[in-house]
Amino acid sequence: MSTYIIRRLLYTIPIVFGVLLLTFVLFTLVGGDISVEIAGKGATQETIDEIREEYGLNKPLFLSWDSQFVNHFKNALTFNFGRARDREPVIDKIKRGLGPSLALTVPMFFGVVIISVSLALVVAFVRGTVWDIVAVVICVAGMSIPYLSFILFGQYFLAYKWGLFPVFFSPDLTTAQYVALPVLIGIAAGLGRNLRFFRTVMLDEMRNDYVRTAFAKGLTTRRVLFKHVLKNAMIPIITRVVLAIPFLFLGSLLLERFFGIPGLGYLMVEAIGSRDYFVISAMTYISAILFVVFNLITDICYSLVDPRISLE
Amino acid sequence: MKFVRITSAAAPHQLKVHYRTRLPVRLALLVTTIGAALIIAGCDGSGPIEEPNEMVLHHVLSAKIKGLDPGNMRDVYSVIVASQMFEPLYQYHFLKRPYELVPLLAEDMPQISDDLLTYTIKIKKGVYFQDDRCFGSRPAGSVPDSKGRELKAEDFVFSLKRIANIKYLSQNWSIFDNKIAGLDEFREYTKTCKSEMDVDYSRQVQGLTAPDDYKLVIKLKKPWPQLCMALSDTATAPVAKEAVDYYGRDIISHPVGTGPFRLNVWRRGSYIELVRNPAFRGELYPSEGELGDAEAGYLDDAGKPIPFADRVVWTVIEERQPAWLLFLQGKVDATVIPKDNFDEVMGGAGELTPAMKQRNIHLKTFKDPSTYWLGFNMAEPVFNKNKPLRSAISCAIDREKFIELFFNNRHLIAHGLIPPVMPSYNPEIKEKGYAKYDPEKAQELLKEAEKIHGGKLPTLKITLPGTNTWYRQYGQLLKRNLSDVGLEVETEYIDRPTYLEKVNTKSVQMFTSGSSASTPDAQDFLAMFYSRYHAPGPNKFNYSNSEFDELYEKAQAMLDGPEKRRLYRKMELIVLEDCPAAFLNHRVAYVLHHDWYKNYKPHAFAYGLSKYRRIDMAKRAEYKELLKTIK
Numbered sequence: 001m002s003t004y005i006i007r008r009l010l011y012t013i014p015i016v017f018g019v020l021l022l023t024f025v026l027f028t029l030v031g032g033d034i035s036v037e038i039a040g041k042g043a044t045q046e047t048i049d050e051i052r053e054e055y056g057l058n059k060p061l062f063l064s065w066d067s068q069f070v071n072h073f074k075n076a077l078t079f080n081f082g083r084a085r086d087r088e089p090v091i092d093k094i095k096r097g098l099g100p101s102l103a104l105t106v107p108m109f110f111g112v113v114i115i116s117v118s119l120a121l122v123v124a125f126v127r128g129t130v131w132d133i134v135a136v137v138i139c140v141a142g143m144s145i146p147y148l149s150f151i152l153f154g155q156y157f158l159a160y161k162w163g164l165f166p167v168f169f170s171p172d173l174t175t176a177q178y179v180a181l182p183v184l185i186g187i188a189a190g191l192g193r194n195l196r197f198f199r200t201v202m203l204d205e206m207r208n209d210y211v212r213t214a215f216a217k218g219l220t221t222r223r224v225l226f227k228h229v230l231k232n233a234m235i236p237i238i239t240r241v242v243l244a245i246p247f248l249f250l251g252s253l254l255l256e257r258f259f260g261i262p263g264l265g266y267l268m269v270e271a272i273g274s275r276d277y278f279v280i281s282a283m284t285y286i287s288a289i290l291f292v293v294f295n296l297i298t299d300i301c302y303s304l305v306d307p308r309i310s311l312e
Numbered sequence: 313m314k315f316v317r318i319t320s321a322a323a324p325h326q327l328k329v330h331y332r333t334r335l336p337v338r339l340a341l342l343v344t345t346i347g348a349a350l351i352i353a354g355c356d357g358s359g360p361i362e363e364p365n366e367m368v369l370h371h372v373l374s375a376k377i378k379g380l381d382p383g384n385m386r387d388v389y390s391v392i393v394a395s396q397m398f399e400p401l402y403q404y405h406f407l408k409r410p411y412e413l414v415p416l417l418a419e420d421m422p423q424i425s426d427d428l429l430t431y432t433i434k435i436k437k438g439v440y441f442q443d444d445r446c447f448g449s450r451p452a453g454s455v456p457d458s459k460g461r462e463l464k465a466e467d468f469v470f471s472l473k474r475i476a477n478i479k480y481l482s483q484n485w486s487i488f489d490n491k492i493a494g495l496d497e498f499r500e501y502t503k504t505c506k507s508e509m510d511v512d513y514s515r516q517v518q519g520l521t522a523p524d525d526y527k528l529v530i531k532l533k534k535p536w537p538q539l540c541m542a543l544s545d546t547a548t549a550p551v552a553k554e555a556v557d558y559y560g561r562d563i564i565s566h567p568v569g570t571g572p573f574r575l576n577v578w579r580r581g582s583y584i585e586l587v588r589n590p591a592f593r594g595e596l597y598p599s600e601g602e603l604g605d606a607e608a609g610y611l612d613d614a615g616k617p618i619p620f621a622d623r624v625v626w627t628v629i630e631e632r633q634p635a636w637l638l639f640l641q642g643k644v645d646a647t648v649i650p651k652d653n654f655d656e657v658m659g660g661a662g663e664l665t666p667a668m669k670q671r672n673i674h675l676k677t678f679k680d681p682s683t684y685w686l687g688f689n690m691a692e693p694v695f696n697k698n699k700p701l702r703s704a705i706s707c708a709i710d711r712e713k714f715i716e717l718f719f720n721n722r723h724l725i726a727h728g729l730i731p732p733v734m735p736s737y738n739p740e741i742k743e744k745g746y747a748k749y750d751p752e753k754a755q756e757l758l759k760e761a762e763k764i765h766g767g768k769l770p771t772l773k774i775t776l777p778g779t780n781t782w783y784r785q786y787g788q789l790l791k792r793n794l795s796d797v798g799l800e801v802e803t804e805y806i807d808r809p810t811y812l813e814k815v816n817t818k819s820v821q822m823f824t825s826g827s828s829a830s831t832p833d834a835q836d837f838l839a840m841f842y843s844r845y846h847a848p849g850p851n852k853f854n855y856s857n858s859e860f861d862e863l864y865e866k867a868q869a870m871l872d873g874p875e876k877r878r879l880y881r882k883m884e885l886i887v888l889e890d891c892p893a894a895f896l897n898h899r900v901a902y903v904l905h906h907d908w909y910k911n912y913k914p915h916a917f918a919y920g921l922s923k924y925r926r927i928d929m930a931k932r933a934e935y936k937e938l939l940k941t942i943k
Binding site: 033034036037038039040043044045046047048050051054083085086087088093096097152155156159160167168169170171257258259260261262266267270275 | 376378379386478479481483484485486489503561564565577579580581582583585627628629630631633634637638640641643807808809812813816848
């Protein structure tokens with residue numbers, strides 16, 4: 001297994017290089033020069049030139065040891081992300097946004113996974129009944145309603161009309177108080193899609209012969225569902241669940257924006273809007289690394305839950 | 313949860329399900345709860361809680377602020393917050409209209425030499441910077457901070473030199489470019505320095521001197537009558553050198569000013585809180601205003617010491633719905649009317665709806681000093697010598713429809729370039745130019761334009777600085793208006809940096825843009841048509857007219873007065889006749905506020921107004937009771 005892990009870790013080098021190259025090309029060749037915008041209204045050419053020098057935008061793009069791309073590559077490898085356009089260190093922005101983002105996405109993630117897997121087991125178990133049909137209809141409806149509608153509805157009725165939650169972030173609230181409603185909305189909005197997927201996975205397993213055999217042998221429903229069905233359904237569940245973890249780091253743009261949670265989703269979108277290449281580059285790079293790492297973890301988990309899989 | 317034992321060979325889906333709590337579910341719930349609790353506990357969620365008798369102003373910012381260093385900020389949101397902490401030499405009178413400059417950190421208005429080149433400004437005594445650790449040797453985080461020192465004339469000299477420092481990359485340099493004797497040379501010198509911090513600020517600048525601690529002398533290269541207006545800009549507020557040296561580049565988040573408030577909490581991107589500055593010297597609420605101010609209650613607090621509020625809070629809310637709901641809940645004192653809620657707020661005849669009146673909500677409207685246009689790049693051959701084409705395009709745009717569709721009929725049609733709120737606004741401008749929607753006239757002008765062009769006009773392109781729905785709808789309307797009169801037009805939606813690059817390199821044909829004045833002098837608007845300021849300068853139209861240039865140069869050296877205003881109006885008429893742009897609209901702000909929010913008189917040019925605001929605590933408490941009955 002260790003050989004496999006080392007090999008997979010070595011694969012990260014071309015992947016990370018590709019990500020860095022892609023972000024660089026997108027934001028320098030396609031995106032254009034940001035120095036005029038940084039300089040502000042009525043700026044003189046010499047100010048614009050000075051900004052180009054300060055940010056290294058006057059250096060050659062590729063063909064030099066001191067080129068913009070080589071510097072971009074070196075900075076990324078040393079996790080030296082520099083300062084954002086507002087002169088605040090990028091790493092400070094990321095550190096500050098990480099807590100609020102995770103406070104929102106982690107409970108949401110666990111909530112969605114646990115509720116949808118549990119309900120999927122139940123729904124798969126009662127498949128073909130009216131409860132199954134009701135669940136599928138609700139899932140499809142949940143998937144069809146735009147995410148924004150969940151937010152607008154939840155904020156207006158649950159927070160404003162019925163006063164069950166705060167409408168927006170306020171510093172006199174605890175984190176639990178101000179993330180409660182967004183987490184609830186996130187779970188409600190994500191449930192349909194996940195429940196439908198896990199139901200399909202469970203149904204595939206329930207149709208297997210070993211389930212009938214287990215029931216014929218007189219095993220309890222609990223034992224059949226959790227010991228056998230759930231365990232055999234773990235491969236697609238792990239793939240979906242573990243690969244979703246890196247995205248927790250990116251936060252949730254809409255929820256963060258509507259509820260005033262100063263997380264990383266908000267940061268990323270704002271950086272894209274204001275063409276803060278330094279923030280975008282750092283976030284993309286960190287996301288790429290997390291994605292590669294969690295991909296590897298997924299593979300390791302496969303071999304842990306299914307002895308038939310060996311990592312070679 | 314509980315599942316019953318299967319007692320028959322029936323298929324699983326035919327079995328009845330019951331629930332009983334089971335270990336794996338309990339374990340999963342436990343793990344989830346602990347995980348969530350750990351994450352939540354790891355975040356600092358607690359913050360200041362409002363004391364019952366504490367007067368707190370609750371505001372909303374619709375965008376994040378970028379920094380709190382006055383020398384290098386231009387975005388309006390940063391200026392709004394920083395202006396409560398930093399004070400320039402002059403300020404606009406809070407109540408008087410037309411707008412009038414009055415001393416703030418200056419003892420009096422400046423003494424101006426006969427040749428209009430030397431300004432001698434006396435600085436108030438007894439003004440102190442807020443207490444801060446940068447003034448002493450106390451370790452970081454110690455309480456209390458070191459005592460702030462007294463403001464001296466040398467602080468203004470330092471602050472202006474700092475803006476000139478090219479390594480500082482100040483966005484405010486254009487204010488002083490080629491104005492003060494010796495300052496441009498100082499800027500040249502800073503080019504030789506390695507970094508911002510290496511600059512020697514003790515280097516003399518001929519036009520910026522402090523003969524003593526309370527006297528500042530500014531010598532100009534040529535007359536610049538707008539200097540006092542420039543010295544009322546927050547950008548020119550004094551910054552202590554100790555703070556710059558101590559905090560370095562992190563000074564953006566460590567404001568050290570002389571104003572009535574000081575920074576208490578700044579959660580970047582979400583929340584800013586200022587508290588009273590104990591070192592503030594004190595100031596009195598104005599005792600004079602314009603006609604009607606007494607009746608409107610703006611003089612109720614005349615002569616009282618300010619600021620009234622103990623704390624000023626801004627919550628950053630970029631989405632309209634939460635800001636609106638917080639306003640209705642009484643958690644925000646004032647707000648703009650969201651476009652989607654306009655009908656809920658405004659009834660007929662420009663009045664508030666009964667639902668708003670029931671909540672004792674008040675409406676304030678004021679004309680914003682702004683103008684928006686569709687500009688023509690006069691460097692483009694198709695436009696350069698074809699005035700009928702430019703005029704035809706201007707006549708073809710249905711401005712009324714545009715304002716109705718995009719601004720709920722709130723804006724005003726722009727017949728000229730100078731906004732109505734400016735003293736040099738020409739009330740007869742409606743009769744001039746080509747801003748009247750007249751498609752028939754446009755078609756006639758186009759026939760003439762085709763003759764000048766020598767055949768059928770090519771497809772024209774409008775460049776817009778955005779790719780979102782709003783810009784696409786805007787572009788669609790312009791395109792339809794122009795195609796209605798027979799012009800073939802295509803639209804180009806691009807991001808702002810690319811737009812700026814294209815406009816600055818004269819690579820656009822038509823472009824949408826706008827500008828808002830920072831002073832009551834219309835010079836900024838007129839500078840956009842001065843031929844020596846072609847792109848990348850302010851004249852993005854690349855328009856030239858020698859008569860206009862002559863008048864502009866003459867007016868530049870004149871003090872404000874009827875003659876100067878006459879010249880401004882004459883210049884405006886020249887521009888309207890040449891039609892380098894189709895002027896579209898002037899913004900009119902509609903603001904709602906609760907009846908407890910006192911002294912809320914809109915001001916077009918001043919930002920440091922929180923010191924005047926007062927909360928009627930009893931009325932705010934009443935609103936909470938009222939809400940119970942409304943709900």
